[in-house]
Amino acid sequence: MSDAYVAGVGFHPFGRFPEKTLKEIAAQAVLAALDDSALDPDGIDAAFCANAYAGLLTGQESVRGETWLRSVGIGGVPIINVENACAGGGAALHLATIAVRSGTYRRVLVVGAEKMFTGDTGRAIAALATSSDIEVTGGIGMQFAAVDAIRVKQLMAEEKLGDDALEWVTVKNHDNGALNPIAQFRKPMTAQDVRNSRMIAEPLRLYMCSAISDGAAACVVSAEPSRRRVRIIGSGAACAPVRARQGEVSTARRAVKKAYDDAGVGPSDIGVVEVHDAVSPLELVYYRELGFCAPGEVGRFVAEERTLRTGPIPFNPSGGINSRGHPVGATGIAQVCELVLQLSGEAGARQIAPTRRGLALNAGGWIGEDPAFNAVHILEAA
Amino acid sequence: MTAPMTEAPVKTNPHVFFAAGEVDGAPGLSASHCRICGKFTLGRVPVCSHCFSRDVESVAAGRRATLVEHSVAHHPAGGFAAPYAIGLIRTEEGLTLFAPLEGSLEGLAPGNRLRFVTVPRDGGATGFAYARG
Numbered sequence: 001m002s003d004a005y006v007a008g009v010g011f012h013p014f015g016r017f018p019e020k021t022l023k024e025i026a027a028q029a030v031l032a033a034l035d036d037s038a039l040d041p042d043g044i045d046a047a048f049c050a051n052a053y054a055g056l057l058t059g060q061e062s063v064r065g066e067t068w069l070r071s072v073g074i075g076g077v078p079i080i081n082v083e084n085a086c087a088g089g090g091a092a093l094h095l096a097t098i099a100v101r102s103g104t105y106r107r108v109l110v111v112g113a114e115k116m117f118t119g120d121t122g123r124a125i126a127a128l129a130t131s132s133d134i135e136v137t138g139g140i141g142m143q144f145a146a147v148d149a150i151r152v153k154q155l156m157a158e159e160k161l162g163d164d165a166l167e168w169v170t171v172k173n174h175d176n177g178a179l180n181p182i183a184q185f186r187k188p189m190t191a192q193d194v195r196n197s198r199m200i201a202e203p204l205r206l207y208m209c210s211a212i213s214d215g216a217a218a219c220v221v222s223a224e225p226s227r228r229r230v231r232i233i234g235s236g237a238a239c240a241p242v243r244a245r246q247g248e249v250s251t252a253r254r255a256v257k258k259a260y261d262d263a264g265v266g267p268s269d270i271g272v273v274e275v276h277d278a279v280s281p282l283e284l285v286y287y288r289e290l291g292f293c294a295p296g297e298v299g300r301f302v303a304e305e306r307t308l309r310t311g312p313i314p315f316n317p318s319g320g321i322n323s324r325g326h327p328v329g330a331t332g333i334a335q336v337c338e339l340v341l342q343l344s345g346e347a348g349a350r351q352i353a354p355t356r357r358g359l360a361l362n363a364g365g366w367i368g369e370d371p372a373f374n375a376v377h378i379l380e381a382a
Numbered sequence: 383m384t385a386p387m388t389e390a391p392v393k394t395n396p397h398v399f400f401a402a403g404e405v406d407g408a409p410g411l412s413a414s415h416c417r418i419c420g421k422f423t424l425g426r427v428p429v430c431s432h433c434f435s436r437d438v439e440s441v442a443a444g445r446r447a448t449l450v451e452h453s454v455a456h457h458p459a460g461g462f463a464a465p466y467a468i469g470l471i472r473t474e475e476g477l478t479l480f481a482p483l484e485g486s487l488e489g490l491a492p493g494n495r496l497r498f499v500t501v502p503r504d505g506g507a508t509g510f511a512y513a514r515g
Binding site: 368 | 394395397398421423424425431432433450451452453454455456457458459460461462466468469470476478479480481482492503507509510
């Protein structure tokens with residue numbers, strides 16, 4: 001089996017770009033990743049392209065990746081479109097890792113892009129709501145903010161957390177995002193700002209919720225190390241369990257166990273984490289789910305501010321989804337690109353203390369009682 | 383499966399619930415009852431999710447439930463005017479799902495006893511919800 005390295009990374013900034021097409025947004029990230037990998041378009045053996053909502057929001061179905069990559073001169077190679085709600089990027093990276101490790105391809109482009117800003121927030125929210133079983137969730141007023149709010153309320157009850165914990169993690173991640181040049185929101189905020197923002201779905205307030213975003217992220221997964229020598233040592237994925245038969249082990253716990261087992265490491269070996277905080281307090285859920293603190297200890301974890309950018313285990317140094325933005329197909333790839341920059345010491349003003357390993361969890365959709373799909377990747381700097 | 387007794391009304395979620403008169407025991411959620419293990423699965427499915435038996439029958443279920451947790455949404459979505467409550471509920475048969483909550487937004491709390499109700503929705507459709515009591 002070959003090793004799989006991340007040879008180069010690239011972005012199109014996250015935000016609102018009404019003057020640009022999805023193709024243009026994707027192309028900018030692809031060219032940046034190719035430049036960073038010192039490759040021209042013919043250096044790619046295959047590509048996995050992630051997008052969730054172009055069909056609903058722009059009308060472009062089926063061959064999205066082919067349209068993006070033709071614009072930068074890539075043709076003739078297998079281009080595979082990947083869709084898995086907000087976790088399409090992580091799913092694409094999982095497939096690329098398998099493809100390189102198997103020896104089938106030596107250099108695989110992974111790109112995620114999304115154009116969600118149409119000027120009509122309601123359309124985007126309606127598109128997001130289709131990332132569930134619409135036979136069950138259609139017609140009931142289902143919106144992901146409410147689903148996430150219920151998850152957060154359950155955590156607050158189990159861990160005896162107050163609104164101050166939700167505000168703290170929101171402020172923390174906006175502080176990080178303010179230092180990230182690709183972030184949609186680059187303005188620090190106070191707990192009072194968060195508290196004063198309008199209620200979206202109790203207990204979640206506006207500044208705790210990710211916004212509607214355009215953007216793209218890309219990377220090249222290669223059998224050879226680049227100048228950075230960052231290797232993918234763990235790649236795991238899982239869909240929602242059938243809890244009636246499979247018990248209480250969540251999607252996230254299943255995916256992260258596979259990634260830890262694949263990498264041969266555990267939480268104590270990880271030095272930086274990017275998680276899927278579609279609403280910022282979901283980060284608190286992952287402190288437990290990924291094994292960084294035991295049940296009943298989330299409050300202490302927060303009180304000790306352990307996940308600050310300057311803390312012992314930084315979470316979401318990029319600003320997370322909440323601050324960086326959430327062009328959904330791009331998110332899982334952007335998380336891993338952030339880890340690559342952090343492990344390479346190239347994260348600029350938001351650079352954390354030197355560390356060797358990072359973990360990213362990308363979540364998407366909802367089925368039954370859990371996120372529909374999770375992908376977890378663990379990276380290691382040589 | 384019990385044969386339909388009347389013409390089905392237009393429903394928001396035709397695969398999730400039965401309106402009154404559609405099947406014996408309606409109104410209620412659409413579920414599959416396993417003749418082997420006796421347990422229930424939400425919706426009409428070909429295989430019991432508990433034991434993989436294919437000896438399942440379509441039934442109405444979920445007439446009583448318990449509120450696990452809820453949120454009050456302050457942003458409209460899917461034709462629901464804000465504020466409205468959405469709950470994670472568990473029925474007496476053990477089915478777990480999200481459902482709209484009818485009635486006052488005050489006093490909703492985990493453990494509330496709920497009952498299945500049908501409600502009028504946009505366009506003359508019939509929807510389902512759970513109400514306390």
